[in-house]
Amino acid sequence: MKAILIIAHHCILPGAYKGFEEILDRLHHDLPGTRVASTSLLDLENDLRTLLREDVESVTLLPYLLLNGQHTKNDVPRVVAKLQEEFPQIPITLLPCLGDWKEFSSMVVCGIRNAQLDEKKPSESLVSRLSSKTSNLFSIELNLEGRNVLVVGGGRIALRKVKTLIPTGAHITVVAPQIDPEFETLKADEPSSITLKQRPYEPLDLRCVFMVFICTDQPAVNAQVSNDARARRILVNNACDYLDGDFIVPARMDFGENIAVTVSTQGRAPSLAKKLKQKIQTEWAEDLAQIEKDFKKE
Ligand SMILES: C[C@@]1(CC(=O)O)C2=NC(=C\c3[nH]c(c(CCC(=O)O)c3CC(=O)O)Cc3[nH]c(c(CC(=O)O)c3CCC(=O)O)/C=C3\N/C(=C\2)[C@@H](CCC(=O)O)[C@]3(C)CC(=O)O)/[C@H]1CCC(=O)O
């Protein structure tokens, strides 16, 4: 079994470990079969030794620290070197401090930009978001025929976006390390309109792209794509953060040959948009079909 050991500062203030605990929960959930443990700088040596005595094949150490200072330059490597000598058969990998991760700067910039946006659009509870009367989004129906559209992410949300993009005639590229098998089925039906790239996003994926849909489960990747696209003046839809993108996708229904009805909550309550869509589909279908028939007779 592989193991991850996260090293954090010791702190006794209530609530200090909120973000840290969320990361542990997510690692437990997202990396089943990996032993996830945490320790403090003081307990590192004892805890790491205990872990190495368990049935682990490798240990990855993450210093939950921002700056590459005394702890990450000297204290932690010293313990790692000592224990690697004691347990030479178990590889120990020491990751860089968080501040040196390449996605970190994008995440910080994005967080600050969102905070500035939030100053303009205070978003408290859903109820208060919904009761705000003003809408400053502009509705259009966009022609994407022949345009290059990039979808970053290959999961459930990306799949939904691609399904709605196919009928537009756009050239769709999907890039993600994990691509849902259903994409292959879609590609088999539409070989010329879908390209699948099974690897992590790279900034060059944005070359000649008209519009990008950001749909990964990695906030740091989403922030990087958003920043890269903005620098290239590419239109952005961020499925994970409606305040970040240039546009949102409403729920769309087609009735008969000519009628399209879209429902939007301006990003504020997407699940309400879905509910309304279901209501409209069940309650309006017959009436709309009749209206279209009558219109054709006129
Ligand atoms: C309309 C539809 C079109 C489409 O996705 O193409 C759409 N969401 C749909 C479904 C859906 N969305 C969610 C669930 C699970 C909950 C549930 O099941 O109840 C389901 C249901 C499911 O997945 O089945 C939750 C959700 N949605 C967003 C977030 C992130 C966030 O808010 O940060 C979260 C998580 C937080 C939360 O729960 O709030 C974000 C967005 N979702 C949008 C559109 C945009 C805003 C549109 C608007 O407000 O008008 C925006 C901003 C992104 C964008 O522009 O794409 C599609 C209808 C499908 C259909 O056609 O039937």
Ligand SMILES: NC(=O)c1ccc[n+]([C@@H]2O[C@H](COP(=O)([O-])OP(=O)(O)OC[C@H]3O[C@@H](n4cnc5c(N)ncnc54)[C@H](O)[C@@H]3O)[C@@H](O)[C@H]2O)c1
């Ligand atoms: N718009 C919506 O309606 C809506 C609804 C629910 C959730 N969301 C948001 O959408 C996100 C994605 O949801 P999902 O259900 O599709 O998740 P998922 O776990 O099914 O898919 C995540 C995808 O991101 C990809 N990914 C990870 N790192 C990547 C990288 N470096 N480059 C490219 N791709 C990378 C993965 O390979 C995977 O294909 C959620 O995290 C959530 O924030 C949006």
